[in-house]
Every structure is written in C-alpha cells, then in structure tokens.
Amino acid sequence: MSRCARNMLFAGLSVLWCGVSASAETLRCQSVNGNLNCAGSSGVSCQTVNGKTVCTSGHGDVVQSFGGGSAPDISDEHSDDPNEPDVPPAPPVKQRLEQHGPNGHTLLLERDGTKLHLRTDWLSVDRD
Amino acid sequence: MLRLSIAALSLLAALPAAAQDRGGMHMNNALTELGQIQANQGCPMSSTSVTVGVNKSTATGSSAQQQLGTYGGGGPPGCRPLVSTQVVTGANLALGRGSSAGQSITAQGPGGILGTTTYTRGYNMGYGAWSSANQRLINQTGR
Numbered sequence: 689m690s691r692c693a694r695n696m697l698f699a700g701l702s703v704l705w706c707g708v709s710a711s712a713e714t715l716r717c718q719s720v721n722g723n724l725n726c727a728g729s730s731g732v733s734c735q736t737v738n739g740k741t742v743c744t745s746g747h748g749d750v751v752q753s754f755g756g757g758s759a760p761d762i763s764d765e766h767s768d769d770p771n772e773p774d775v776p777p778a779p780p781v782k783q784r785l786e787q788h789g790p791n792g793h794t795l796l797l798e799r800d801g802t803k804l805h806l807r808t809d810w811l812s813v814d815r816d
Numbered sequence: 817m818l819r820l821s822i823a824a825l826s827l828l829a830a831l832p833a834a835a836q837d838r839g840g841m842h843m844n845n846a847l848t849e850l851g852q853i854q855a856n857q858g859c860p861m862s863s864t865s866v867t868v869g870v871n872k873s874t875a876t877g878s879s880a881q882q883q884l885g886t887y888g889g890g891g892p893p894g895c896r897p898l899v900s901t902q903v904v905t906g907a908n909l910a911l912g913r914g915s916s917a918g919q920s921i922t923a924q925g926p927g928g929i930l931g932t933t934t935y936t937r938g939y940n941m942g943y944g945a946w947s948s949a950n951q952r953l954i955n956q957t958g959r
Contacts, residue, residue, distance in 0.1 A: 723936070723938045726940070728944060729945055731944060733948070736953065738936060
C-alpha cells in the first residue's frame with residue numbers, strides 16, 4: 689500500500705471516528721414490569737400498558753407514572769364455588785431506570801417491590 | 817427370543833400411555849372442573865391469540881401511526897374455551913430527528929373456564945432529537 693493511500697485511509701477513519709463521537713447521545717430508559725420505555729436527548733416517550741402510563745423525557749426533567757395498573761380481566765362472572773382458590777396477590781412492581789451519558793457514565797435506579805437499588809460508577813446503595 | 821420381542825413391544829406400547837398421564841393442567845377441584853369440561857361440549861377447548869406490531873418513523877420530521885386490534889376467538893355464541901392464552905407485544909420507534917411514532921394495540925378475548933394466561937410486552941423509544949413516541953397496549957380477557 690502506498691504512503692498516499694495509507695494517509696487517505698487514516699484520514700477517512702479519523703473523519704468516521706469524529707462523526708461517531710459527535711453523534712453520541714444520551715438515552716434514558718425505564719422498564720416497568722418488563723416493558724421498556726426509552727427517550728433520547730430532547731425526545732419524549734409515553735407508554736400505556738393495561739391502563740398504567742409511564743412517560744420518560746430525554747432531559748430527565750419529566751418522568752411520570754400514573755394509572756391504576758393492570759386489570760386484564762374484564763369478566764363480570766363470579767364463581768359461586770366455595771372451593772375455588774383465592775386469587776393470588778399481584779406480583780410486586782419492578783421498575784428500572786437506566787441513563788447512559790455521552791462520556792460513558794451510567795446511572796441505574798431499580799425498584800423491586802419494596803427494595804430500592806441505586807448504582808453509579810462510584811456509588812452503590814441498597815435500601816429496603 | 818419371541819418372549820423378549822413381546823416384552824419390548826409391550827414396553828413401547830406402555831411408555832406413550834404413561835406419558836399421556838403426565839403434564840396438562842393442575843386441577844384444584846377435580847369434580848367441579850370435570851363438570852365444567854363436560855358442560856363445554858361443542859365449544860373450543862382452547863383459545864390462543866397473538867397480536868404483534870412494529871411501528872417506526874425513521875426520516876427527519878416523519879410520522880408513523882399504527883393501530884391493531886384482535887377481538888373475540890371464543891367460538892360460537894355462549895361458548896367459552898377451557899383455556900385461554902392472549903399475547904400482545906409491540907415495538908414503537910421514533911428514530912428520526914423531530915419524528916413521531918404512535919402505536920395502539922388492543923386484544924380482547926374470552927377468559928378460559930379453567931385458566932387464562934395473558935402476556936403483554938412493549939418496547940417504546942423516542943430516540944431522535946425532539947422525537948416523540950407514544951405506545952398504548954391493552955390486553956383484556958373476559959366474556
């Protein structure tokens with residue numbers, strides 16, 4: 689490979705690398721009971737699953753969660769059988785908020801029922 | 817030799833029969849549930865519906881809307897399946913700068929007499945700068 693071609697390849701790779709670096713953005717994601725909701729910088733995303741709504745903003749200034757939660761059964765029928773087992777309690781709410789900064793820093797906030805976990809590059813906190 | 821062959825054939829015949837005795841639903845009250853199974857004659861044994869949607873807007877300033885619905889599935893009027901399974905999944909992506917993506921998926925079907933399973937999963941992303949992603953998933957069972 690000639691010196692000129694090698695220089696051009698190096699210059700091309702440099703331009704490509706600069707382009708990729710310049711396009712890096714923050715992506716903010718939130719997971720509620722396995723449903724994922726993400727917003728890039730300046731983006732907004734709202735997700736409603738069985739009546740429960742979660743909104744996420746890429747700025748991080750608006751994160752809302754409202755609604756009565758899931759009610760998948762609309763049956764109006766009630767069993768008269770006294771031997772029928774009771775309906776099991778609803779599973780605990782799982783929420784996960786993950787934020788990746790452009791410089792590689794990560795913030796993770798996780799709620800598992802009554803437990804709260806906070807993770808950053810330097811910090812790890814668990815509360816019950 | 818003949819006895820050995822007969823024994824092997826008997827064993828082969830017995831194994832599938834034994835396999836059929838395992839698996840299936842766990843019964844809480846055998847008498848009641850057997851009655852419900854008998855009363856369900858002429859109706860579908862099970863009902864399964866899977867509703868999947870993928871919606872994305874990629875170009876700058878573009879907009880993509882999607883609406884999907886699955887209703888019924890219980891067979892003739894007055895019928896309910898013994899077991900009902902209903903799945904709803906959706907992916908909604910607003911990728912372009914200033915783009916918007918909207919997705920609405922609704923599934924409504926009969927609940928099973930003996931058991932009902934619903935599974936709902938959504939992936940919603942507003943990735944582009946100034947983009948907006950809106951996703952709505954409803955997974956309901958009943959009569």
